[in-house]
Amino acid sequence: MELHDHGLADLRRLLQKKEISAVELTTHFLQRIRSVDPQLRSFITLNGENALVQAHRADRQRADGSTQALLGLPIAHKDIFSTRGLRTTCGSRMLENYIPPFDATVVERLEQAGTVLLGKLNMDEFAMGSSNETSHYGAVRNPWDTRMVPGGSSGGSAAAVAARLVPAATGTDTGGSIRQPAAFCGITGLKPTYGRVSRYGMIAFASSLDQAGPMARSAEDCALLMDAMAGHDPRDSTSHPQAAGQFSAALDRPVRGLRIGVAEEFFADGLDPQIAEQVRAAIAQLESLGARIVPVHLPHNAVAVSAYYVLAPAEASSNLARFDGVRYGHRSQHADNLQELYQQSRFEGFGAEVRRRILIGSYVLSAGYYDAYYLKAQKVRSLIREDFRRAFAEVDLIVGPTTPTPAFALDAKTEDPVSMYLADIYTIAVNLAGIPALNLPCGFTREGLPIGMQLMGNYFADELLLAVGHAYQQATSWHLQRPDLAEVQG
Amino acid sequence: MSFTTDTVKRTASLARLALPEADLAHVAQQLEGILVLIEKLSAVPTEGVEIMAHPLELQQPLREDRADGRDLAGRDIYLKNAPVSADGLFLVPKVIE
Secondary structure (H helix, E strand, O other): OOHHHOOHHHHHHHHHOOOOOHHHHHHHHHHHHHHHHHHOOOEEEEOHHHHHHHHHHHHHHHHOOOOOOOOOOEEEEEOOEOEOOEOOOOOOHHHOOOOOOOOOHHHHHHHHOOOEEEEEEOOOHHHOOOOOOOOOOOOOOEOOEOOEOOOOOOHHHHHHHHOOOOOEEEEEEOOOOOHHHHHHHOOEEEEOOOOOEOOOOEOOOOOOOOEEEEEEOOHHHHHHHHHHHEOOOOOOOOOOOOOOOOOHHHOOOOOOOOEEEEEHHHHOOOOOHHHHHHHHHHHHHHHHOOOEEEEEOOHHHHHHHHHHHHHHHHHHHHHHHHOOOOOOOOOOOOOOOHHHHHHHHHHHHOOHHHHHHHHHHHHHHOOOOHHHHHHHHHHHHHHHHHHHHHHHOOOOEEEEEOOOOOOOEOOOOOOOHHHHHHHHOOOHHHHHHOOOEEEEEEEEOOOOOEEEEEEEEOOOOHHHHHHHHHHHHHHOOHHHOOOOHHHHHO | OOOOHHHHHHHHHHOOOOOOHHHHHHHHHHHHHHHHHHHHHHHOOOOOOOOOOOOOOOOOOOOOOOOOHHHHOOHHHHHOOOOOEEOOEEOOOOOOO
């Protein structure tokens, strides 16, 4: 087993026992990124020199007796998190030269916990996409089969973790952007309860849905990251006063006696039969660990995608109004007056998918349509939340597939936005309700592509989700499988 | 079809987004497809349903209306990212002749 095959918790033990140093670890991962990533394009910006400075500091701190939880562990951030002094593009031409003057709270908290930052990870432009193909910096490839997409929008994070380029990464999830790429790349990813992880410094897409979370190789590793990431932040007005938690400490909670709901709506037409089979096998496994399986109903899941494509673009069109070519970001050289400066800078700076969402958002918010679309969608959002409330009165968790299909081929859906949107049919309702959900690897297709199952919990059940994920991973080895990197390199 | 090229033009103008004339028909067709997807909402009965303003029904916290230290970190830092600036100000094309 090579150094990069260890997960975060293992590497932490090796560092604590002083069997390796942070400098060795950082050097090893930087070297691996340089030799493997040209075929995956999971990184947009490397933090090479600075990472080594941080690693040296971590080793000194350990020698001085520091016991910071994540001291010397290398990670990478999705390029949506503002990093002081380090370019932050959000996958867009608009921010090609943007150097944030401050750190996102997530960046600050993980740095305070002792992590070393290897670089910034590729993503769909402004987190709008499910395949990573909307990135201005090139599409990321799936490490299990480089003809396939890694999913999105946190596709760079998922591909880098799956390819062992970094032991863990951050992601963000507005409609499935942590869970769907985690499923496509065979890693573990948590979308926390809305308000548990600060959004300060995370470039906004749809503020009522956006939530940052960990992406790693196991539930145990995700819990380690959550210990550091979660917590109340007065700089984010939607941060929850009780956001903090003891995620690692709660991992040993037994599965025995838990009531786990299965919604047949998640196994309807359009679900790949191989995924259905593997997820049902995983449910049987949870049952054999002592859970009781209970049928539940989520009747409004069928319209979740429709409500989402009103609300998310509406919020995005407002959030992205700040990009005007004046204060930061791309500025057109082809404008004679202020109006043209705005219009040209935005046309040149934004890619086709971002422009589409801004147009849809502006349309549904425009005079005469607001009630029919925006208010209607907010009401449907209430109904979706009610579905979950009713279900969680009967069960502790709900389980189902994370995605209707395994990873699809590059370019398969780029000309048909709606077919791309439907890739998130099982993940979107969770964001609309604000509840937490976890992707766990639970098998492979005959073609060798990863399959993910999704565990959904009630508000603040993040710890429970990770504990059940940990128990499942103690009993199975799907999360330990790794892509054949010799082939990737060839 | 609700999304004509005129609708696209009007919406793009509201969004301060230039779109080349040649792209309008294609964009209209794609937006129409999205509109068909979101129109499914009209079939959902929502009489008497309240809108959902916040997942956890929290009130928006308020703080004193005063700049904190972070906001005052210095305009030079913020101007560094400005495409064009001079004398501590953001520059835009001339608005008044």
